[in-house]
Amino acid sequence: xxxxxxxxxxxxxxxxxxxxxxxxxxxxxxxxxxxxxxxxxxxxxxxxxxxxxxxxxxxxxxxxxxxxxxxxxxxxxxxxxxxxxxxxxxxxxxxxxxxxxxxxxxxxxxxxxxxxxxxxxxxxxxxxxxxxxxxxxxxxxxxxxxxxxxxxxxxxxxxxx
Amino acid sequence: xxxxxxxxxxxxxxxxxxxxxxxxxxxxxxxxxxxxxxxxxxxxxxxxxxxxxxxxxxxxxxxxxxxxxxxxxxxxxxxxxxxxxxxxxxxxxxxxxxxxxxxxxxxxxxxxxxxxxxxxxxxxxxxxxxxxxxxxxxxxxxxxxxxxxxxxxxxxxxxxx
DNA sequence: CCCTAGCTTCAGTGAGTACTGAAGCCACGA
DNA sequence: TCGTGGCTTCAGTACTCACTGAAGCTAGGG
Numbered sequence: 001x002x003x004x005x006x007x008x009x010x011x012x013x014x015x016x017x018x019x020x021x022x023x024x025x026x027x028x029x030x031x032x033x034x035x036x037x038x039x040x041x042x043x044x045x046x047x048x049x050x051x052x053x054x055x056x057x058x059x060x061x062x063x064x065x066x067x068x069x070x071x072x073x074x075x076x077x078x079x080x081x082x083x084x085x086x087x088x089x090x091x092x093x094x095x096x097x098x099x100x101x102x103x104x105x106x107x108x109x110x111x112x113x114x115x116x117x118x119x120x121x122x123x124x125x126x127x128x129x130x131x132x133x134x135x136x137x138x139x140x141x142x143x144x145x146x147x148x149x150x151x152x153x154x155x156x157x158x159x160x161x
Numbered sequence: 162x163x164x165x166x167x168x169x170x171x172x173x174x175x176x177x178x179x180x181x182x183x184x185x186x187x188x189x190x191x192x193x194x195x196x197x198x199x200x201x202x203x204x205x206x207x208x209x210x211x212x213x214x215x216x217x218x219x220x221x222x223x224x225x226x227x228x229x230x231x232x233x234x235x236x237x238x239x240x241x242x243x244x245x246x247x248x249x250x251x252x253x254x255x256x257x258x259x260x261x262x263x264x265x266x267x268x269x270x271x272x273x274x275x276x277x278x279x280x281x282x283x284x285x286x287x288x289x290x291x292x293x294x295x296x297x298x299x300x301x302x303x304x305x306x307x308x309x310x311x312x313x314x315x316x317x318x319x320x321x322x
Numbered sequence: 323c324c325c326t327a328g329c330t331t332c333a334g335t336g337a338g339t340a341c342t343g344a345a346g347c348c349a350c351g352a
Numbered sequence: 353t354c355g356t357g358g359c360t361t362c363a364g365t366a367c368t369c370a371c372t373g374a375a376g377c378t379a380g381g382g
Contacts, residue, residue, distance in 0.1 A: 349356100
């Protein structure tokens with residue numbers, strides 16, 4: 001199949017590995033989940049069955065099952081079932097990507113709940129709270145900024161269509 | 162010492178554990194690194210030796226050594242050496258926090274390098290590149306937004322002093 | 323009501339890693 | 353040059369977790 005052949009001077013299989021490695025480092029995703037995601041981003045046709053994924057990525061059925069569920073849970077791929085005993089097919093939800101990643105970014109700012117809690121814990125302790133107040137101010141600001149991001153993305157992407 | 166006693170109706174030791182758990186989940190930091198960070202945020206006095214950290218957090222000297230190096234490498238704490246055979250002391254760099262976290266956020270947008278590479282790989286393949294193009298547009302936009310964040314934080318924080 | 327394709331579950335395996343504690347390594351002071 | 357305090361290194365241990373492959377489950381077709 002053309003998915004693993006050379007295209008445009010670069011091996012898709014290498015690209016898939018890089019993509020998987022990045023998502024392992026950044027999101028703590030298992031390598032196979034990243035491979036599935038990468039493969040579904042560039043494969044033709046768009047939809048693939050679990051068996052096809054396993055064959056293309058040399059992974060066991062159990063692994064595919066587990067990692068496909070992980071990606072479904074995160075909302076990055078969709079599952080389409082078909083009548084009869086035909087296999088279900090999976091594909092990336094490129095439209096949902098922004099949502100998922102923005103939500104992930106926003107979770108970073110949840111540290112502000114901890115810092116504000118710590119600030120309250122040290123209330124009345126004078127300048128012992130100085131350090132944590134400084135950090136808290138950053139996270140509070142970040143929290144606001146990141147929630148604005150979502151609105152700005154919607155404005156930006158709607159302007160494009 | 163007052164660091165582990167009740168303050169303001171909440172146990173600092175519980176707060177430290179929550180903080181460490183959060184940083185383990187979010188940044189993939191070892192628990193002990195998170196504990197050191199949390200402890201250094203609220204302890205009095207501000208500076209602590211490796212031995213004091215070990216005693217306060219019930220961790221071995223080796224663990225403290227390793228994790229203190231990790232935090233130093235990330236730029237979240239500083240090490241102050243003293244003349245003679247006195248022990249070095251560590252403290253949080255609350256001023257560097259914003260920088261470190263902003264850099265971390267910016268790294269998320271580095272996925273755009275992968276998506277742009279994938280786009281190039283599929284050039285001339287018609288609408289097979291549609292999915293990855295969509296994702297690439299998001300990351301490219303995000304990349305720009307996140308690099309603006311740094312400037313906005315500097316403006317915000319300088320306005321405050 | 324069985325057969326069978328596809329999917330999920332799960333025990334077992336291997337790889338990776340956080341942590342300990344002791345031994346080794348500095349570097350200063352005498 | 354030796355003694356000593358502090359720090360780092362490292363072998364060993366315990367634990368976590370991704371992954372496999374086989375067994376079990378489910379649901380449509382004959």
